[in-house]
Amino acid sequence: MTKIIAGLFTSVDGVVEDPQDWHFPYFDDEVGAVVGDLMKPRMLLGRTTYVGFAEHFGPLAGDEFADQMAAPPKFVVSTTLRSADWGNATVLGADWADRLREIKAGDGPDLGMSGSVKLIRSLIAEGLLDELHLLVHPVVVGKGARLFPEDGESFPLPLASATQLANGTVHVVHTPATR
Numbered sequence: 280m281t282k283i284i285a286g287l288f289t290s291v292d293g294v295v296e297d298p299q300d301w302h303f304p305y306f307d308d309e310v311g312a313v314v315g316d317l318m319k320p321r322m323l324l325g326r327t328t329y330v331g332f333a334e335h336f337g338p339l340a341g342d343e344f345a346d347q348m349a350a351p352p353k354f355v356v357s358t359t360l361r362s363a364d365w366g367n368a369t370v371l372g373a374d375w376a377d378r379l380r381e382i383k384a385g386d387g388p389d390l391g392m393s394g395s396v397k398l399i400r401s402l403i404a405e406g407l408l409d410e411l412h413l414l415v416h417p418v419v420v421g422k423g424a425r426l427f428p429e430d431g432e433s434f435p436l437p438l439a440s441a442t443q444l445a446n447g448t449v450h451v452v453h454t455p456a457t458r
């Protein structure tokens with residue numbers, strides 16, 4: 280059975296928005312190794328993350344890392360995107376949850392996610408997310424979107440593991456309960 284595994288950078292105060300503005304001081308070889316382990320042979324992305332990746336990595340074709348990002352098969356959850364021309368991508372439309380259930384029921388490789396906060400919320404609500412990896416950096420950002428909104432409902436998020444890295448980042452793994 281295929282798993283969906285998501286990873287996010289977050290601050291101590293729960294901010295996940297614009298990590299490029301605050302997370303780089305904590306990105307070292309150890310954090311890079313965790314991120315590398317989260318990269319799966321197939322990717323699952325929301326529309327905003329996919330478009331951002333395409334705009335950033337598309338023009339860099341021929342660069343080793345850009346080519347690594349483009350190569351894996353990608354599934355893009357979007358009800359508005361009509362085509363996905365970059366990076367071996369397939370758009371999952373309005374029936375995205377059913378299509379992901381079919382993919383998860385198969386024997387294919389796991390699906391890895393980076394970013395796509397709205398999609399992570401939706402996957403948890405649909406009971407589709409198998410693992411949520413949070414790299415909690417020792418910084419208070421003070422403003423910005425959080426993974427879970429203040430006015431959201433309460434639900435369990437069981438802890439599978441927590442590991443402190445040398446730079447103070449904590450790698451926390453949750454296994455969302457079926458809701």
